[in-house]
Amino acid sequence: MQSLFLGIDIGTTGVKALVMDEQGRVVAQATREYPLHVPRPGWAEQNPEDWYKAACGAIATIISKGISPGQIQGIGLTGQMHGSVFLDAQGKVIREAILWCDQRTADECRQITDLVGESKLIELVSNPALAGFTAPKILWLRNHEPENYKRVAKVLLPKDYISWRMTGVFATDVSDASGMLLLDVVNRKWSSEMLAALEIPAAWLAEVFESPDVVGRVSARGAAETGLPEGIPVVAGAGDNAAGAVGNGIISPGMATASLGTSGVVFTPSQTPAVDRAGRLHTFCHAVPGQWHLMGVTMAAGGSLRWYRDTFAGEERAVAQLTGRDPYELMSDEAALIEPGADGLIFLPYLSGERTPHADPLARGVFVGMNLKHTKGHFVRSIMEGVAFSLKDTLEIMSGLGIALNDLRITGGGGRSAVWRQILADVFNMPLQVMENSDGPAYGAAILGAVGAGCWQSVTEAVAATCSRQQLQEVVPIPQNAARYQKIYQIYIDTYPPLQPLFKRLSEVN
Ligand SMILES: Nc1ncnc2c1ncn2[C@@H]1O[C@H](COP(=O)(O)OP(=O)(O)O)[C@@H](O)[C@H]1O
Numbered sequence: 001m002q003s004l005f006l007g008i009d010i011g012t013t014g015v016k017a018l019v020m021d022e023q024g025r026v027v028a029q030a031t032r033e034y035p036l037h038v039p040r041p042g043w044a045e046q047n048p049e050d051w052y053k054a055a056c057g058a059i060a061t062i063i064s065k066g067i068s069p070g071q072i073q074g075i076g077l078t079g080q081m082h083g084s085v086f087l088d089a090q091g092k093v094i095r096e097a098i099l100w101c102d103q104r105t106a107d108e109c110r111q112i113t114d115l116v117g118e119s120k121l122i123e124l125v126s127n128p129a130l131a132g133f134t135a136p137k138i139l140w141l142r143n144h145e146p147e148n149y150k151r152v153a154k155v156l157l158p159k160d161y162i163s164w165r166m167t168g169v170f171a172t173d174v175s176d177a178s179g180m181l182l183l184d185v186v187n188r189k190w191s192s193e194m195l196a197a198l199e200i201p202a203a204w205l206a207e208v209f210e211s212p213d214v215v216g217r218v219s220a221r222g223a224a225e226t227g228l229p230e231g232i233p234v235v236a237g238a239g240d241n242a243a244g245a246v247g248n249g250i251i252s253p254g255m256a257t258a259s260l261g262t263s264g265v266v267f268t269p270s271q272t273p274a275v276d277r278a279g280r281l282h283t284f285c286h287a288v289p290g291q292w293h294l295m296g297v298t299m300a301a302g303g304s305l306r307w308y309r310d311t312f313a314g315e316e317r318a319v320a321q322l323t324g325r326d327p328y329e330l331m332s333d334e335a336a337l338i339e340p341g342a343d344g345l346i347f348l349p350y351l352s353g354e355r356t357p358h359a360d361p362l363a364r365g366v367f368v369g370m371n372l373k374h375t376k377g378h379f380v381r382s383i384m385e386g387v388a389f390s391l392k393d394t395l396e397i398m399s400g401l402g403i404a405l406n407d408l409r410i411t412g413g414g415g416r417s418a419v420w421r422q423i424l425a426d427v428f429n430m431p432l433q434v435m436e437n438s439d440g441p442a443y444g445a446a447i448l449g450a451v452g453a454g455c456w457q458s459v460t461e462a463v464a465a466t467c468s469r470q471q472l473q474e475v476v477p478i479p480q481n482a483a484r485y486q487k488i489y490q491i492y493i494d495t496y497p498p499l500q501p502l503f504k505r506l507s508e509v510n
């Protein structure tokens with residue numbers, strides 16, 4: 001009987017689970033959505049119980065597809081990074097998790113920066129204090145919900161909460177832990193100096209492991225809840241971007257992923273903890289032991305298109321329901337009819353604030369240049385283009401740091417759109433590789449689970465054994481589009497600076 005490996009991704013929109021065989025072939029997959037709560041503008045929360053129920057539901061669907069649970073020999077978890085799950089001493093969730101895209105901690109970021117100092121922060125944890133990272137959320141709880149704060153016994157990241165529910169073990173991995181602002185990223189261990197400075201007890205944090213390390217086994221309780229046999233090894237796993245990179249074979253310098261999930265990320269590995277001293281890129285540990293990575297993050301990439309779909313694409317949603325098509329496909333068809341440049345309509349995708357290149361939680365989305373000619377197709381196209389310009393910002397910073405990329409692979413839900421893929425290739429003026437499996441993070445997690453279970457000796461060996469078959473297509477830039485986008489990009493980058501003080505004033509009256 002073939003051994004199988006289960007990868008589970010606790011995404012922002014839902015859980016994606018897949019099962020992979022010893023050759024790296026995906027043999028079954030399932031997804032389950034859950035809601036995102038926005039109690040106030042700029043806030044974003046989810047109920048960890050929803051994640052666990054969805055994960056159990058996705059596992060049940062996979063089993064119902066004929067997968068024998070007894071064949072599963074290893075499990076890897078991944079998920080949205082930075083989210084704070086606060087548990088009390090009985091293991092009860094104290095309040096909803098505050099997510100990566102929540103912008104409430106601007107004051108706490110300032111507090112941390114004032115307390116520790118900008119350059120000392122880079123020295124201790126390799127990154128500046130950014131809204132969305134986990135440590136500022138812990139301080140927010142202390143400042144705003146002292147009753148809840150008093151009850152805290154553990155702070156877990158989203159995937160680590162699921163791992164704990166399955167195994168009873170409190171564990172995390174170096175890539176996800178990097179986004180807490182509490183990890184000494186260079187030495188891959190908690191920073192006792194940072195914990196002391198912020199007065200956060202070390203006992204609140206899970207033990208840190210390398211991503212393919214086995215941290216526990218499915219417990220009797222986990223088995224009863226998930227329908228999996230007791231005893232399957234569970235590895236530490238990785239943050240979704242690092243796991244997605246493993247799933248797409250991004251484990252050497254020069255390679256990168258451009259990801260269009262809810263967020264948009266350009267991710268490239270590094271053999272050293274090469275810090276961007278200006279703090280524009282995140283410097284985190286990679287899921288490959290001994291490697292690090294740099295990444296730039298656009299907060300609302302696919303999230304911008306989803307906002308448009310939910311707010312303005314009622315007609316497309318209705319037609320999609322009648323025809324069995326996906327509303328995103330219909331929106332992409334509309335965008336395909338519009339010329340590159342959207343007849344002068346430019347979109348700044350700062351609907352959830354921004355991280356790269358402007359670390360500005362108060363930034364907001366903007367359409368510039370609307371005129372009477374513009375139709376819905378123009379708006380869809382300008383959203384796709386604005387997100388591409390934002391990812392280009394990260395590529396430009398990387399290039400300024402001397403990072404040369406020669407293999408850029410697209411991943412995430414937005415990569416399903418051929419129009420959006422071509423826009424990215426044209427805006428970047430670089431060929432893009434389209435991979436077979438767009439659920440890169442879940443696939444990467446399954447690979448890590450397989451390495452932990454001993455199917456391969458290392459992540460590098462696993463990637464060599466699984467990824468070569470996955471390259472489907474190359475999207476080549478169209479020279480005249482690339483030239484046009486180069487001009488529009490110059491206008492795009494000049495649009496934010498004069499608006500920045502207005503975003504601040506807007507936040508004061510809202
Ligand atoms: N067919 C499609 N065309 C264009 N964009 C799409 C399509 N399908 C999904 N998307 C985009 O992908 C996003 C979800 O990507 P996904 O990788 O699943 O995100 P997450 O991991 O954040 O849950 C959606 O918000 C949407 O913008």
Ligand SMILES: O=C(CO)[C@@H](O)[C@H](O)COP(=O)(O)O
Nearest residue numbers: 012080081100240261262263
């Ligand atoms: O905050 C980050 C990375 O620093 C995000 O990339 C989250 O990890 C969420 O990812 P998606 O839901 O967009 O995949």
